[in-house]
Amino acid sequence: MLMNIQKVLDEKVKEAVSAIYGIALPTVEFQPTRKDFEGDVTVVVFPMLRHVKGNPVQIGEQIGTYLKKEVSEVSGFNVVKGFLNISISDSFYLSFFNKVKDNDEFGLIAVQDDAVMVEYSSPNTNKPLHLGHVRNNLLGYSVAEILKASGKKVYKTQIINDRGIHICKSMLAWQRFGNGETPESTGLKGDKLVGNYYVAFDKAYKEEIAELVAKGVEKEVAEKEAPILLEAQKMLQKWEAGDEEVVSLWKRMNGWVYEGFETTYKNLGVDFDTYYYESDTYLLGKDVVADGLEKGVFYKKEDGSVWIDLTDEGLDEKIVLRSDGTAVYMTQDIGTAIQRVKDYPDVNGMVYTVGNEQDYHFKVLFLILKKLGFTWADKLYHLSYGMVDLPSGKMKSREGTVVDADDLMEDMTQTAAAISEELGKLEDYSDAEKKELYKMIGLGALKYFILKVDPKKRILFDPKESVDFQGNTGPFIQYTYARIQSILRKAKETNVERAALVEVSELHLKEKELIKQIQLFPETIQLAAENYSPALIANYTYDLVKEFNSFYQQVSILGEEDVKKKDFRVQLSQKVGNTIQSAFKLLGIDVPERM
RNA sequence: GGCCUCGUAGUUCAAUGGAUAGAAUAGAAGUUUCCUAAACUUUAGAUGCAAGUUCGAUUCUUGCCGAGGCUACCA
Numbered sequence: 062m063l064m065n066i067q068k069v070l071d072e073k074v075k076e077a078v079s080a081i082y083g084i085a086l087p088t089v090e091f092q093p094t095r096k097d098f099e100g101d102v103t104v105v106v107f108p109m110l111r112h113v114k115g116n117p118v119q120i121g122e123q124i125g126t127y128l129k130k131e132v133s134e135v136s137g138f139n140v141v142k143g144f145l146n147i148s149i150s151d152s153f154y155l156s157f158f159n160k161v162k163d164n165d166e167f168g169l170i171a172v173q174d175d176a177v178m179v180e181y182s183s184p185n186t187n188k189p190l191h192l193g194h195v196r197n198n199l200l201g202y203s204v205a206e207i208l209k210a211s212g213k214k215v216y217k218t219q220i221i222n223d224r225g226i227h228i229c230k231s232m233l234a235w236q237r238f239g240n241g242e243t244p245e246s247t248g249l250k251g252d253k254l255v256g257n258y259y260v261a262f263d264k265a266y267k268e269e270i271a272e273l274v275a276k277g278v279e280k281e282v283a284e285k286e287a288p289i290l291l292e293a294q295k296m297l298q299k300w301e302a303g304d305e306e307v308v309s310l311w312k313r314m315n316g317w318v319y320e321g322f323e324t325t326y327k328n329l330g331v332d333f334d335t336y337y338y339e340s341d342t343y344l345l346g347k348d349v350v351a352d353g354l355e356k357g358v359f360y361k362k363e364d365g366s367v368w369i370d371l372t373d374e375g376l377d378e379k380i381v382l383r384s385d386g387t388a389v390y391m392t393q394d395i396g397t398a399i400q401r402v403k404d405y406p407d408v409n410g411m412v413y414t415v416g417n418e419q420d421y422h423f424k425v426l427f428l429i430l431k432k433l434g435f436t437w438a439d440k441l442y443h444l445s446y447g448m449v450d451l452p453s454g455k456m457k458s459r460e461g462t463v464v465d466a467d468d469l470m471e472d473m474t475q476t477a478a479a480i481s482e483e484l485g486k487l488e489d490y491s492d493a494e495k496k497e498l499y500k501m502i503g504l505g506a507l508k509y510f511i512l513k514v515d516p517k518k519r520i521l522f523d524p525k526e527s528v529d530f531q532g533n534t535g536p537f538i539q540y541t542y543a544r545i546q547s548i549l550r551k552a553k554e555t556n557v558e559r560a561a562l563v564e565v566s567e568l569h570l571k572e573k574e575l576i577k578q579i580q581l582f583p584e585t586i587q588l589a590a591e592n593y594s595p596a597l598i599a600n601y602t603y604d605l606v607k608e609f610n611s612f613y614q615q616v617s618i619l620g621e622e623d624v625k626k627k628d629f630r631v632q633l634s635q636k637v638g639n640t641i642q643s644a645f646k647l648l649g650i651d652v653p654e655r656m
Numbered sequence: 657g658g659c660c661u662c663g664u665a666g667u668u669c670a671a672u673g674g675a676u677a678g679a680a681u682a683g684a685a686g687u688u689u690c691c692u693a694a695a696c697u698u699u700a701g702a703u704g705c706a707a708g709u710u711c712g713a714u715u716c717u718u719g720c721c722g723a724g725g726c727u728a729c730c731a
Contacts, residue, residue: 095675105674107711117711143711144675185731225731339731366729375659383729390731420660421726447661448724455724486692502694514669518662519724526667531694532680533669540694548691588672600670603679614687614696634691656694 065580066102066134066149067091074104077127082113093577099139100146101577107143117143151568154576159562161579162636168582168643170212176407179205181414181444182219182331186318187227188256190325191456191463192522193416193449196511199649200446201414202331203512203595206647208412211590216334216405220397223315224340229296231255232310233289234262244317250324250467251317256458263459265289301387325466330504330649335404337397343388345396349433350382358432369429379425394426395433402437410440412593417445417517444593447519449511464524473503473528480530487655498653502536505650509535512648513599533603535650538641541606542652545638548618552631555619563629571612575633578605582640586647595648602644609637 074089090108094100104124106117113120118140125138125145137148161167181201184194202217209215235242235258244251266289273283284290299307326332350367353359359367359381367382381391388396402408413423423443431438448455456463478499481487487495510528514520530536568576581601589597618634621627642652 090672090674092672092674097676103675107674110711142675222731227731364729377659377727380729385729387729389729393731416725417661418725419731422731424660445661450724480694484692484694510668518669521668523667529668529681534680534694536694537680540692544692544695551691596670600679603670607679610695611697613691617691619691655692 065584066153069132069134070102070104070128070147073128073132074124077124077131078109078113081123081127084112086112094146098141098144098146099148100137101149101573102147104145104147105143106140106145121145151573154568154573155563155565157580158576158633158636162563162632165639165643167579167640168586169210170586172209172214173212174214174407175212175409176214176216176405177208177410177412178216178218178401178405178408179208179412179414180218180220181205182326182333183222183415184219184322185222185225185227186252186255186315187231187259188458189250189252189321190466191458192466192469193456193463195329195466195469195507196446196449196520197414197416198326198329198331199508199511200444200516200595201412202649203598203647204412204414204444204593206649207586207589207593207595207598210586210647213590214407216408217332218335218337218401219333220337220339220342222339224300224311224343226293226297227259228311228315229293229300230262231259232307232314233293233296234258234265235314236310237265244320250321251319252321252325253467255314255318255321260459260461262289262293328470328500328504329466330651337401339393342397342400343393345400346388346392346394347382347386347396349395349399350392353381353429353433356433358429369425369432371425371428374428376421376425376428379429381429391422391426391429394422395429398426398430398441399435402435409437410442411437412442412444414444414446417447419443420445442593444516446516449520449522452521452523464522469507470500470504473507474500475503476527476530477502477506477536481656490655498656501651501653502530502539502656505535505539505645506530507535508648508650509538509599512595513603515596516594536656538602538606538645539650539652540656541609542638542641542645543654543656544613545609545634545641546654548631548634549638551619557619557631558624558628559632560625560628563625563632565623565626565629569612569616571608571616572630572633574608575605575612575637578608579636579640582644589647598644598647602641602648605637605640605644609634 070091071089075086078084078086086109090105092103092105094103106121109120110117121140121143125140125147128135128147129138134149134153135147136150139146179201182194182198184190205215205217238261239258242254244254247254266287269287269289270280270283273287274280296307300311350359354361354367359369361367364384365386366380366384368378368380370378372378379391380389383389398411401411415423420443427438427441430441451462453462481499481502487498490498506528511520513533585597585601589595616630618630619627621630645652
């Protein structure tokens with residue numbers, strides 16, 4: 062027996078149309094029957110009218126009659142306008158349930174050969190991570206987990222932007238104003254300390270511009286000629302030349318930042334299989350560019366800069382190498398992509414988790430790789446997501462308007478603690494247990510808040526209105542999971558019998574709805590993988606949980622006198638709990654035993 | 657200017673071209689001698705505007721209005 066009733070019906074509907082009208086139908090359109098109509102699955106008749114002439118209601122009736130007679134799982138039907146609503150027998154759902162109930166891996170596909178590399182996070186090392194990075198990290202991590210669950214082998218990676226003028230700015234400011242401060246001497250997290258000097262640089266820079274303008278220098282000129290900026294540029298040149306002092310400072314300050322990042326990643330619950338550093342890879346692309354120049358993919362301008370002409374594809378000309386021969390962002394990305402395929406030959410596709418402000422960049426990058434003749438260029442995907450904006454607009458590190466990642470996580474944990482303390486359900490928990498739980502809930506709220514939104518859409522985050530803990534939220538789902546665990550503990554204590562195969566004569570409406578929702582889990586994972594969308598998993602889980610709470614309210618589980626029904630309901634609850642856990646794992650959210 | 661996203665209840669989010677556009681939150685009204693009330697039940701409230709394609713459009717096309725982004729020898 063097939064697990065999905067649609068697959069059964071698909072064949073049978075075609076068979077019916079063929080038997081009744083002698084016409085071969087290419088496809089059949091299904092949808093779940095809306096709540097306000099009777100039935101479980103609905104066949105939409107309208108699209109058939111292109112092939113079968115006639116009255117949709119009549120056609121629906123005829124197909125329905127055929128199905129009822131020929132398909133044992135079909136227990137009844139009704140036709141409303143052009144919609145054929147089909148009722149499926151309880152025994153179908155029960156037998157499905159028995160088949161999957163003890164499979165904790167239900168919906169997950171074992172890893173196959175097909176490997177994909179998912180890049181995410183990829184921060185600059187001159188400042189701490191903020192809410193924008195949080196979205197990136199959560200998205201990348203979750204998509205990687207979803208791809209794994211859909212049967213792909215996944216390598217998580219990032220490219221760390223550890224060199225460039227922005228780092229030199231922090232370094233220079235530290236040299237000038239730092240008085241030898243270190244994370245140890247200040248007690249500050251390394252990334253925070255370095256970030257402070259990035260801000261300090263900007264402040265000094267702006268002051269210098271103001272001074273110059275006061276002296277009558279044009280603003281645009283002042284912006285280019287402020288002494289501190291010129292010095293930062295000089296520092297970058299020294300770095301590229303391998304100046305010992307500069308390189309050593311660079312290593313030292315980056316080391317501070319990495320330590321800070323590591324803490325943030327750990328708290329956020331994300332991880333990586335392999336790291337790439339821009340300082341290692343920025344030269345790689347140059348050879349490829351030289352090659353491409355020979356092949357005529359690129360061309361050289363008089364000043365020596367190298368370009369690609371993409372006007373035929375409706376894009377512009379794009380620079381791939383500066384006139385002084387140094388690499389630009391694009392050069393490095395070309396090199397990095399090629400290096401990754403060399404390092405992981407089984408990789409058959411890469412996902413770049415990068416904000417939508419870089420849509421154009423990736424369009425160009427993929428096109429260049431294709432023109433260079435790399436067949437895998439077709440398998441590259443830019444997971445483009447919307448920015449996280451504040452009510453005041455875009456977050457800007459330099460202006461200090463960012464929502465810091467560490468602070469945010471701490472805030473969320475505090476809020477979870479406050480709510481939990483007020484409810485006072487966990488008096489017997491130790492402080493350590495409480496602490497762990499509050500973090501789980503706080504992060505659950507944050508992660509769900511971000512991941513439930515379609516990645517493409519921008520998120521407006523108002524720090525004044527804290528993230529909800531009620532309604533369509535992570536904690537609501539965690540709470541339901543905890544409730545289920547409570548039932549399971551009690552069922553165990555009271556020795557509720559646990560049959561290998563549950564057996565009940567008929568299903569309560571809510572029970573059937575729950576099984577239907579469980580049935581959707583595998584296809585939801587596949588859909589989420591195809592669309593690179595954790596939001597689909599989040600929405601699915603919410604629907605499941607909402608249905609369960611309604612069931613929980615309406616139907617007594619442990620209070621049921623019929624032992625077979627009681628057993629079934631306990632096992633159904635367990636399956637729902639297990640599905641919540643699996644789904645949330647794909648979002649990187651943990652679930653509690655109690656809360 | 658050119659190119660790319662996005663406009664859905666007061667607010668935050670849903671809706672493979674399908675039925676009466678779903679939730680949450682804020683608002684109103686209820687449910688705790690009953691398995692955890694971070695819950696459940698009821699109620700009111702929305703597709704920016706205008707055409708077009710279609711049996712049928714929130715979804716596809718075009719125009720307008722509005723928001724954001726890209727258009728650097730920055731990353």
